[in-house]
Amino acid sequence: MFGKSSSSDSIVRAINETQAVIQFALDGTIQTANANFLNLLGYQLHEVVGKHHRMFVEPGEADSERYKKFWESLRQGTPQTAEFKRIGKDGREIWIQASYTPIVERGKVQRIIKFASDVTEQVLAKADIESQLQAIHRAEAVIEFDLEGRILYANDNFLGLMGYRLDEVVGQHHRLFVTKADANSDAYRVFWERLRRGEYQTAEYKRLAKGGKEVWIHATYNPIKSPDGKVLKIVKFASDITNEVTQRAEFRLLSMVANETDNAVVITNPQREVQYVNKGFTLMTGFHMDEVLGGRTRDFLVGPHTDQGTRQRIEAELDAPRAFYDEIQIHRKDNSSIWVSITSNPVTGPGGEHQGFIAILADITRVKTTALEFETRFATISHSNLHVEWDKNGALIEINDYPDRELKVPTQDFKTAIKRWDTYLSAEQRESLIKGESIVRDIVIPVHGRDIGIAATFATIRDPYGELQKVIMYGADITERLAVVQTSDKVMGELITSGENINKMVSSINAIAEQTNLLALNAAIEAARAGEAGRGFSVVADEVRNLASKASDSAREINNVVTENQSLLNSLSQALNKLNKRD
Structure with a gap:
């Protein structure tokens, strides 16, 4: 095919045995092809000779400007080497690594020879890897480091997560993202030593974003090696798990609270069948988890003292389902009753579907009993x-x-x-x-x-x-009492006035007695002057004087009694006034 008379017969033979070779005229018409090429594309020689090269390319490619320039470059003597997609006889896509070489004789391009190798498997594998890497870059935060830990590159996901621009991190050390304590620790030094030895590292890590914000990531640090096993760089793939870590911390806290609290925690499915109860539930009710699991709380907590109206109200809220708070009397395993407050919340899934209930029961027996006592007292006071x-x-x-x-x-x-x-x-x-x-x-x-x-x-x-x-x-x-007080005030006023009148009368009697006594004294004096003739008159004057003295004494006694009565009436009046005028 390619000149057996050539001094390079052995080289040509080796090429023919290992390469797919095809020869074209300058216009792209096929002149010949070896067995490797024909087998690769699925043709017989007579099916390709005289046909144009475009039979191996897609129609859109054959009509493109790029394809025209491709052949113009070859005719001008410029070799073309690359990976090319070609179409086999059966329509399958074949990828080749090919060199289109212009053959120049006497200064002019005479023909084009293409040497090709089938790289379909490698190209598809490479495309698969690249697609996966693109998918990873779309979904993951990716950053590359040299062996000293200096940043070479970071994708948008990583920069967005950490709050930096690319120019702010390239050339910086990885310790930019860790605390000073971590950066100076032996564990951090060993971490990078292992990466340099080619050992990948994966775990959950706490990192610091720009401004000191705490970020949690799940990351894999992957040493990238050369074919001879030499570590070239470190590529890290990371996912933001800050919310998950926060939720786990909250869940641990809630679990600790649920297990340590004296309140009862009950979790049910949508059918209200118990899925979980905490220790507080057992302490409160006497029922253990294995006794209530799969059952409904109403089956073992409702008793004769449970108010049916409250129970129906709670059932209506659960049927809705809605969050609610209520107070109800329940029965323990030993049949004793206690008052509890119930706070219940429906649990929904990501799609809004109802997944069950979480209820918290608190023992309020002492508070409720006191409240009921106060209600009874209040009702009694309000009634009377x-x-x-x-x-x-x-x-x-x-x-x-x-x-x-x-x-x-x-x-x-x-x-x-x-x-x-x-x-x-x-x-x-x-x-x-x-x-x-x-x-x-x-x-x-x-x-x-x-x-x-x-x-x-x-x-x-x-x-x-x-x-x-x-x-x-x-x-x-106190209407009647006020009326009595008012009447008493009136009577006392009248009595005081009457006493004052008596005092006046007594004063008049005293004055008359004093005048009578004075007249009797004068008469006695005149009788003494008259001698024996006035003795009888003197006796009468003495009697009159005695009567006047007795009248004066009686008037004084009456005055004392009246004065004492007035004092008592005044005291009584003051007491009634105080009773009548409470300020």
Whole structure:
């Protein structure tokens, strides 16, 4: 084929045996081809001789400008060497490593000879590797280091993860991404020594992004070796697992909380069948996990003291399913009952599908019992007393049915008659009430011309921050007591006036007695002057003087009694006034 007379017969023979060889005219027409070429493309010699080279290329390629320039370059004597895709007889794609060599004789290109090797397998393998690398670069953070740890290259994923630009990291050492303590540690030194020895390293690593932000990655540090095993560089493939690490830490914390808390934690599937209970559940209810696994909590916690209304309300929330909070009385394994608060949340999957429930039960027996006692006491107090509530601005909010029951006044009428709370208190009392003190005083509420007396206690209700929310008043009916006090005041006034009149009368009697005594004394003097003739008159004068003295003594005793009575009446009046005017 290629001149057996040539001095290079052995070389030509070797080429023919190892290479696919084909010869073209300058216009691309096939002149001859060896067996290797024909076998590679699947043709017989007579099927290709005289045909154009374009029979081996795709139609789009044959009509392209690039293809035309390819042949123009060959005709001008420029060799063309590359990997080429060619089409075999059966339409299959064949990749060849080929050299198109112009043969020059007497200074002119006479023909074109192509030497080719089948590299289909290598090209496809290379394409597969490149595709995988491209996929890795799209999905992974990739960075390359020299053997000293200096950065050679980083892809966009890595730069985006760490917050740097490429020019900020190229030439920097890997320690840029670790803490000073880690960079100076023996473990870090050994890490790079192993990589230089060709040992790959893979693990989860904590790294520092730009600005000191903590990032967790799952990374593989891969030593890249030459064919003779020499390590050339280190390529790292990494995935951001910060969220996963955070979630694991949260899960560990939640697991620790779930196992250490006295509260009961229950996890169920969508059918409400128990999948997990913690130790707190066992301590609270007496049931172990193996006793409740697969069962429904209502089957072993509901008993005769469980309120059916509450149970139905909880069932409705679970059917929804919705998050809820409620309080219910449940029964333990030993049949004793306890009060628990239930906080339940439905669990949803990534697609929003319902996956079950997580419920937390807290024992509130002591608090609930105390609350029920207070509710009973409050109900008793509210039943036997007037209960009124105002908001912080003075608007009436609520009044109980005490007016209907005890005062025989329609509650609505009584409600209309009630004024703002601050109208019943003095400025000083209002200030004390705002400070949190209770104010006790009697008030009068006129309803349809009737004055209703109330022994009232004013107090405030505040929010957790100490801000005033409501003013409340509890009171009892003292209308009759006030009427009695008013009547007593009137009677005492009249008695005091009567006593004063008696005092005046006693004073008049004393004056008359003193005048009578004086006249008797004068008569005695005149009788003494008259001698024997006036003795009888003197006896009469002595008797008159004795009577006047006795009248004066009696008047003094009456005056003392009246004075003492007035003092007692004044004391009683003051006591009644204090009772009537509680401020």
